[in-house]
Amino acid sequence: MKHYFPKYCEKFRCIANLCPDSCCRDWDVVVDDTSFDFYNTVKGEFGDRLRSLMTIDEDGDRIFIRQGENCPFWNSDMLCDIYINLGENHLCHTCKEFPRITQDYTVFCEHTLSFACPEAARLMLESDFDTGFATDIPQDLQTDYSTTEMNFLLSARKRTFEILSDCKMSLSERLCRLLAFNERVQNMLDDEIFDITAMPTDEYKKQSCGDASFIFDLHKSLDIMSKDWLCELEATADFAKNNTLSNRFDKPLTAYLDYCVRRYYLSAIDSFNVISTIKRMVCAYIVTAYELERLENPTQAKVVKILQGYSKEVEHSYENGELLEDEFIFNPLFSTDNLIGIL
Structure with a gap:
């Protein structure tokens, strides 16, 4: 399969707490099944916090319960507590991929970033x-x-x-x-x-x-x-x-x-x-x-x-x-x- 990338895709790096409009604000974060299964294995206080802050929305998706307009794991330093406690590999799929967009047309894929x-x-x-x-x-x-x-x-x-x-x-x-x-x-x-x-x-x-x-x-x-x-x-x-x-x-x-x-x-x-x-x-x-x-x-x-x-x-x-x-x-x-x- 061929993959096509605009050059700016290679340059992208999340700027975390320097971002002027974080993706941790305003949006519901959908928790995929793989991440949910892992979060259920996390022990201790952070594991309890993870599980207490998930719910099912009206569309049937499992999401984090926002605090105000923010993701509950977006801390006062504007950094992600899941990233800090569990590492990048255990971010849910949405957070791990955004803003990367992959469009799969079976025999080729095109990649871009979200504006x-x-x-x-x-x-x-x-x-x-x-x-x-x-x-x-x-x-x-x-x-x-x-x-x-x-x-x-x-x-x-x-x-x-x-x-x-x-x-x-x-x-x-x-x-x-x-x-x-x-x-x-x-x-x-x-x-x-x-x-x-x-x-x-x-x-x-x-x-x-x-x-x-x-x-x-x-x-x-x-x-x-x-x-x-x-x-x-x-x-x-x-x-x-x-x-x-x-x-x-x-x-x-x-x-x-x-x-x-x-x-x-x-x-x-x-x-x-x-x-x-x-x-x-x-x-x-x-x-x-x-x-x-x-x-x-x-x-x-x-x-x-x-x-x-x-x-x-x-x-x-x-x-x-x-x-x-x-x-x-x-x-x-x-x-x-x-x-x-x-x-």
């Missing part, structure tokens, strides 16, 4: 465009999906990366082209036409549409962890009504959208839905670009915080993912033509 981690976000924002991703696979491999369809998606994704990385155009122009191109790719998927030689164009026509308030309204309806983020979202929505976007943040925004392509595009091999990835990117662009535009001269740390915060609030919730998909499919406001009109 929800501040240190990972910093590395991705500082990296140049990276070609550490698959572009084709042999036709004779044994998979539980069509290799012809996968190669079609890989070819379409390669073109998507090329459009996204073309800095001769503004990012809003690139997003219009990505919408037009991938709408045609979606049509080919729907018609089961997996002809790489017939790859569509990215030409489009733009008609003037209304404002982007419906995108902000959708985000306000999501499962939001932080009241501060909701307040920021509401303030940005108000700002967007009377202001327009410049191109001054195109570079960091492109880095985030590149990550979105890596993380979501090939899920179409199961969902047969490729256009939702691009619509997700447009929504992320609108919200974060206006949030950045509100700031006169933000530091790099502030840019990281805004993009990382968006990823943390929107991406790491199954319910949010389902709600976004439903809106993209059924709400006419999220049609390709309408989204092109507001960009």
Whole structure:
């Protein structure tokens, strides 16, 4: 099996108590069965503490019982008591792996990092465009999906990366082209036409549409962890009504959208839905670009915080993912033509 890594994956190291937004805050930590079995063998006071601080949530997952908004094992020095007492090998799977993301496509794996981690976000924002991703696979491999369809998606994704990385155009122009191109790719998927030689164009026509308030309204309806983020979202929505976007943040925004392509595009091999990835990117662009535009001269740390915060609030919730998909499919406001009109 081939493994593909962007260069920034090799550079990542957890910065522990130096992290400006620890993953030990806000999220429930799911305890996998292997870790649970081991924790049941831990003796003494710490073992008793481990077992007393686990429960089953409403989804049937075994989790640590948060203290306020924090993991109960995140101590006053902002370090992990499980790590200190039992070592890194006995962290549960979630804590051991985050922010590393592995996407297994049977005959190849692609690896990336989650933008929800501040240190990972910093590395991705500082990296140049990276070609550490698959572009084709042999036709004779044994998979539980069509290799012809996968190669079609890989070819379409390669073109998507090329459009996204073309800095001769503004990012809003690139997003219009990505919408037009991938709408045609979606049509080919729907018609089961997996002809790489017939790859569509990215030409489009733009008609003037209304404002982007419906995108902000959708985000306000999501499962939001932080009241501060909701307040920021509401303030940005108000700002967007009377202001327009410049191109001054195109570079960091492109880095985030590149990550979105890596993380979501090939899920179409199961969902047969490729256009939702691009619509997700447009929504992320609108919200974060206006949030950045509100700031006169933000530091790099502030840019990281805004993009990382968006990823943390929107991406790491199954319910949010389902709600976004439903809106993209059924709400006419999220049609390709309408989204092109507001960009």
